[in-house]
Amino acid sequence: MQNEEFINAVGRRAGLPRDEAEALTHATLRVLAERISGGEAEDLKAQMPKELQPDLIPPQEEAQRFGADEFARRVARRTGISEADAGAGVIAVLATIRDAVDPGEFDDVLAQLGREFAELVDAAT
Numbered sequence: 001m002q003n004e005e006f007i008n009a010v011g012r013r014a015g016l017p018r019d020e021a022e023a024l025t026h027a028t029l030r031v032l033a034e035r036i037s038g039g040e041a042e043d044l045k046a047q048m049p050k051e052l053q054p055d056l057i058p059p060q061e062e063a064q065r066f067g068a069d070e071f072a073r074r075v076a077r078r079t080g081i082s083e084a085d086a087g088a089g090v091i092a093v094l095a096t097i098r099d100a101v102d103p104g105e106f107d108d109v110l111a112q113l114g115r116e117f118a119e120l121v122d123a124a125t
Helices: 002-016 018-035 040-047 049-054 068-079 083-100 103-113 116-125
Strands: none
Touching: 002 049, 002 068, 002 083, 002 103, 018 040, 018 049, 018 068, 018 103, 040 049, 040 103, 049 103, 068 083, 068 116, 083 116, 103 116
């Protein structure tokens, strides 16, 4: 999947204009890089559009542990949108990642994120 296609898919899923979908995507990927291990972030980065790959450089090798609510809070802080909108946007980005990468890779990401995230993505489809 190419960058424009990815951003447009997030925008459709989240009901956002392109510029907001792009900001949401970058913020979500940066928080995702904090939440998953450095090795998993590298694996995911290899399958993502080139323009989005820098967002998946983890700030540290160890994954930080936090749930979906904290994930949405962090995205909201980075984008300036409400936590509720950020939460819906995170799910839109994750669902788009699912469509953009190999199924096994997405399963690996969800395994690190946990059941809460898997259930949210499943409910969104």
